[in-house]
Amino acid sequence: MAMSGVAARYPWLVADVGGSNARFGWVTGPASGVQARRSYVVQDFPSLEAAARRYLQDLADEARARGERFDPPRQAAVAVATAVAGDEVVLTNSHWRFSRQALQAALQVQGLLVLNDFEALALSLPGLQAGQLRAWGACPLPPAGCLAVIGPGTGLGVAAVVQTARGWLALPGEGGHATLAPADDFESAVLSHVRGAFSHVSAERLLSGIGLPTLHEAVAVAMGLGVPAEALAPEQIVERGLQGRDAVCERTLDSFCAMLGGFAGSVALTLGARGGVYVGGGIVPRLGDYFFHSRFRERFEAKGRFAPYLAGIPTALITDTQAALGGVALAIEQSF
Structure with missing residues (x-):
């Protein structure tokens, strides 16, 4: 042409x-x-x-x-x-x-x-490019195979892209609405409380901007404090949790990062995203270093017999x- x-x-x-x-x-x-x-x-x-x-x-x-x-x-x-x-x-x-x-x-x-x-x-x-990412360990470049992305923002998005002979092919979906699974007794208590209000507890129901207040309330109940949690906006939960002056907000952020890691590992297994799992959205960048010292990567790999498989998959935050x-x-x- x-x-x-x-x-x-x-x-x-x-x-x-x-x-x-x-x-x-x-x-x-x-x-x-x-x-x-x-x-x-x-x-x-x-x-x-x-x-x-x-x-x-x-x-x-x-x-x-x-x-x-x-x-x-x-x-x-x-x-x-x-x-x-x-x-x-x-x-x-x-x-x-x-x-x-x-x-x-x-x-x-x-x-x-x-x-x-x-x-x-x-x-x-x-x-x-490397300047647009922050990775755990080596940056997942150059890209190859199947790459997945999850993104807790207002909601929770999930998608992937696959390398083909004709270029990169996107795989859109609504994975954020998949059912969220607990990994321990505390998370079971959290989800049990949320199921009292919602017939279906999706990943987005807790791992998103609209979900953080729900997660905060459920964490307070699971902690057994005996008093209702103070109603807080997502920004307040993040701020108080990072400052370390509110035990419920601290536990909420810890649970958020851990459960997001478990969810990301499930996405990687489902899609075979051996080229990397990327984290987008507006919430995680606000967490800064806290996220990289959280249980996200630990829970990403905690898949029993497939832990070695996941250990070889890079993860990175889109900055x-x-x-x-x-x-x-x-x-x-x-x-x-």
């Missing part, structure tokens, strides 16, 4: 929309990477269209201030925190919903691709909170 034909496809608008934040980026050409990355708070906008228009207006204003022309996007792709099927897209943990056809028409783009947010994050994994935008751009590229 002539260069003029390739250039005619650009620019691209890419977005990664979670329950709390909508991140946007701009791709101007085949080797440009994702530029002009911005993040907007979901609650500040009535719809995805409104947030996208704000982002495009911001870019246009900045271009005019530099004396440059602003060309509107020709292609767009949006990663969303929900299962994707049909024209109507309803976000799981926010008030946003949209029609694919209506959004494409509103943005006046030639094509609009909608994919699951963790499908996009999985597609970003092969392109991650770049906008990494999924690279996966969104790759999804557009693969669509041609």
